[in-house]
Amino acid sequence: MTTLLSVDRLDVTFDRHRVLADLSLQVQAGEILGVIGETGSGKTTLARAVVGLAPVRSGRITFDGTDLTALRGRARRAWRRTGQVQYVFQDPLRALDPQHSIARIVAEGLAIAGDLDHNAIRSRVTAALTQVGLDPSLADRRPGQISGGQRQRVLLARAIALGPRLLLCDEPVSALDASNRNHVLRLLADLRDTSGVTVVVISHDLSSLAGIADRVAVLYGGRLVEQGPIGEVLSDPRHPYTALLTASAPSVRREHPLPARALRPARDHTPMAAFGPDACSYASRCPFATAACTTAPAIESTVLSTVERAVACHHADEWRSRLPVAAR
Numbered sequence: 001m002t003t004l005l006s007v008d009r010l011d012v013t014f015d016r017h018r019v020l021a022d023l024s025l026q027v028q029a030g031e032i033l034g035v036i037g038e039t040g041s042g043k044t045t046l047a048r049a050v051v052g053l054a055p056v057r058s059g060r061i062t063f064d065g066t067d068l069t070a071l072r073g074r075a076r077r078a079w080r081r082t083g084q085v086q087y088v089f090q091d092p093l094r095a096l097d098p099q100h101s102i103a104r105i106v107a108e109g110l111a112i113a114g115d116l117d118h119n120a121i122r123s124r125v126t127a128a129l130t131q132v133g134l135d136p137s138l139a140d141r142r143p144g145q146i147s148g149g150q151r152q153r154v155l156l157a158r159a160i161a162l163g164p165r166l167l168l169c170d171e172p173v174s175a176l177d178a179s180n181r182n183h184v185l186r187l188l189a190d191l192r193d194t195s196g197v198t199v200v201v202i203s204h205d206l207s208s209l210a211g212i213a214d215r216v217a218v219l220y221g222g223r224l225v226e227q228g229p230i231g232e233v234l235s236d237p238r239h240p241y242t243a244l245l246t247a248s249a250p251s252v253r254r255e256h257p258l259p260a261r262a263l264r265p266a267r268d269h270t271p272m273a274a275f276g277p278d279a280c281s282y283a284s285r286c287p288f289a290t291a292a293c294t295t296a297p298a299i300e301s302t303v304l305s306t307v308e309r310a311v312a313c314h315h316a317d318e319w320r321s322r323l324p325v326a327a328r
Contacts, residue, residue, distance in 0.1 A: 001028035004198050005050065005166060010059035012045050012222075019045045021222045021281070023059075027166070032192055032199045034209035034230060036245065037219035043202045044090075046219070047168040051087045052076060063166070081113055083162030090171040092151035096143040102129070102154055103139035109162045128161040129154075131194075132187060149180030153187070160191065166198045167191070173208055185212050206249040210234060218242045221281025228309030238311040240319055241282050263287065280314070288319040 005027040012020040020042045027033050035043045048054040050061055050068070061068045063085060071079055086109075089095035096105055106125045110116055116124070126136045132153040143151055152172060159167055169188065173181040189212045192199050203209055209216060209230060216234075217227040218241065226239040237243040244263040280286070283293040292314050313319070 001030065003027070004029040004064055005200075006060075006062040007046070007050075008060045008062070010046070010049060010061065011057040012042075012049050012054050013057045014055070019054075019222050020049070023219075023222065023224050025217055025224060025227070027198060027200060028215075029165075029198055030192070030196055031214040032189065032201060032212055034213035034216040035200060035202045035219060036204065036206060036209060036216055038204055040221075041219040042222040043219050044170055045222075047087065047170055047200065047202055050168060051085055052080070053087075083109055083113060083164055085166045085168065086159035086162060086164040088155050088159050088167060088169040088172055090174060092148065092155050092175075093143065095155060096151060098143050101140050101142060102146070105143070105154060106139075106158045106161050109158065113162065124161050125157075128157040131160060131191070132157045133183070147180075149176055149183060152176060152180070152184055156184075156187065156191075160195070160197070163195075164197060166200070168200050168202070170202045171204070172201065174203070174205070181208065188212060206234070206245055218245070223281040224310075224312060225282060226309075226311045226313075232309060238309070238316045239282075239313045240286050240288055280312070288315055288322055290314070 003026050007023060007025040010020050010023045011018065023042070023046065025046075035046065037043045045054050049056055050063075052068070056069050059069070066079070068079070103122070103125050106128055107121050110121045110124055125139060129136050129139060134150060134153050134157065138146060138150065143154070146154070152175075156167075156169075156172075167188075172188070173184050176184060185208060188199055188201065191197055201209060201213065206216075213230045215228060216230040218225050218233070218239065220241050226233060226237070226242045233242060234246055237246050240263060247263055279295065280289070280293045283289045286293065296314075
């Protein structure tokens, strides 16, 4: 597969607080990548950095050969107008102007692009609404006149109207009920299958990714701790934090689930706060941490099976041996 988006040793800092630390990640064209982690892990900051909404302290973000971190001023604005990367915000009520019609909201990006007349824009709006499963007759309504699930679809319609190559979806189903959640997740999979768009889905819920993602990247404390094909990561988690997430989500457990009580954090602590910048971000909570975890970078170990996986853990190959026998 071809790499569409490459993040290389990315650091993001807000008010001297390091939110992302030396993070590297690749997204392949045509895949659905899930980015998972608890609140504060840095997953939303990662997506916002890609679209220029978070300050990059160091590192590089490359989209199809273009170094986005090097673009400034007019060059950055010109690239944004191409619409190749679209961000789908988490909260539709905050992301949609309550005074504007659905048609105007979906047409915003098309109007900014400036190369389409009124009829062409209206046609694209109708096509986008239809593609996300909304009746075009809703175009004249306002956000407050439609349901939460419909508002989420309006956000998707606004994003795909420009024909993007990459969708960054920030917790797209967190505010929806189970029925609407499943509809939106299936819609993302259908959009990938029909248009070939690459999708990154940010979530704190493994169960929302299990049915649609090809790969998953697990973040903790601003660092990437594990990544790989989602089926392999869920059935055989190699990092203790990934194992805890899996054990805490019964709907995604596989044949040999690890009990959450055996993986419970040794203590609650702010990630990366207790040790130096090279320490494992999970070391202060990990029940299997040793001195090496607090003093040296957790070098990624590559595990080859059907597809390459990476795990940033000093003890990826042996921490299970320290579990109670009944939990292995």
